[in-house]
Amino acid sequence: MAGQTGSGARARVMGIVNVTPDSFSDGGRLASVEGAVDHALRLIEAGADILDIGGESTRPGADPVSEAEELDRVLPVVEGVRARWDGPISIDTMKPAVARAAVAAGATIWNDVFGLRADGATETAAALGCEVVLMHMQGSPRTMQANPAYDDVVEEVAAWLAERAEAVIGAGVARERIWLDPGLGFGKTAHHNLQLLRGLPRLKGLGFPVLVGASRKRTIQAIDPMASDPLDRLGGSLALHLFAASRGADVIRCHDVRETVQALKVWAALEG
Numbered sequence: 001m002a003g004q005t006g007s008g009a010r011a012r013v014m015g016i017v018n019v020t021p022d023s024f025s026d027g028g029r030l031a032s033v034e035g036a037v038d039h040a041l042r043l044i045e046a047g048a049d050i051l052d053i054g055g056e057s058t059r060p061g062a063d064p065v066s067e068a069e070e071l072d073r074v075l076p077v078v079e080g081v082r083a084r085w086d087g088p089i090s091i092d093t094m095k096p097a098v099a100r101a102a103v104a105a106g107a108t109i110w111n112d113v114f115g116l117r118a119d120g121a122t123e124t125a126a127a128l129g130c131e132v133v134l135m136h137m138q139g140s141p142r143t144m145q146a147n148p149a150y151d152d153v154v155e156e157v158a159a160w161l162a163e164r165a166e167a168v169i170g171a172g173v174a175r176e177r178i179w180l181d182p183g184l185g186f187g188k189t190a191h192h193n194l195q196l197l198r199g200l201p202r203l204k205g206l207g208f209p210v211l212v213g214a215s216r217k218r219t220i221q222a223i224d225p226m227a228s229d230p231l232d233r234l235g236g237s238l239a240l241h242l243f244a245a246s247r248g249a250d251v252i253r254c255h256d257v258r259e260t261v262q263a264l265k266v267w268a269a270l271e272g
């Protein structure tokens with residue numbers, strides 16, 4: 001994992017490759033394996049440090065995808081990218097079997113929005129020895145936005161992430177393999193998301209690299225009602241991600257890689 005940020009060093013950029021028909025901002029755009037691999041290679045060309053490949057939308061109200069269907073979607077893309085690039089590839093999945101198969105196909109990171117809570121997930125992560133992203137989610141993708149509520153969202157998310165990290169370390173996952181993620185939009189209101197971004201130093205204080213994904217998310221529309229179309233949220237995405245990097249985020253997960261890399265570089269140059 002790259003060095004800590006906040007001292008002018010650029011946060012690493014994780015480019016999103018959604019191999020799904022229904023992702024909230026780019027669903028269905030990568031209809032073929034070739035198209036998805038080409039898109040991934042374009043993200044690398046644009047400066048992505050990591051590629052995140054996912055076969056199941058986690059947007060609010062998303063329909064679950066079967067293990068077989070998810071495998072059919074992601075494995076050919078992981079294999080296709082790995083055959084052309086030797087950089088870090090993360091698999092964005094909640095299913096241990098999908099993570100296992102993707103690592104066998106060349107993925108090096110398990111990005112689990114469910115925080116390794118599926119049956120067998122911690123054992124699988126320990127056995128794979130890959131890096132793991134533990135993300136906070138209140139509820140499930142189908143229910144999480146119904147009525148998100150916290151007394152103190154920063155403290156509650158920090159405590160939850162600390163507990164999950166200790167639990168997976170106890171299950172055999174090496175401490176240095178763990179990244180944390182506050183899960184913006186996963187059981188949070190726009191207000192909660194902004195508070196979590198302001199509270200990133202508290203999450204960094206847990207002693208793990210922090211990943212933030214605000215790209216094209218609904219929080220931006222809550223601030224700019226004109227941005228009803230996720231594709232109209234680039235400016236807000238860049239603002240949220242620059243703020244996150246300035247508060248110590250180590251990895252930024254985004255769709256618009258070229259613009260994000262450029263913004264982070266200029267911001268780092270300003271900070272000297």
Ligand SMILES: Nc1nc2ncc(COP(=O)(O)OP(=O)(O)O)nc2c(=O)[nH]1
Nearest residue numbers: 018023024057058059133135181184213
């Ligand atoms: N670690 C992490 N993983 C994530 N995976 C998916 C999404 C949702 O965004 P997207 O992939 O664009 O949409 P969808 O889930 O509809 O495919 N957000 C995160 C996030 O914030 N952090």
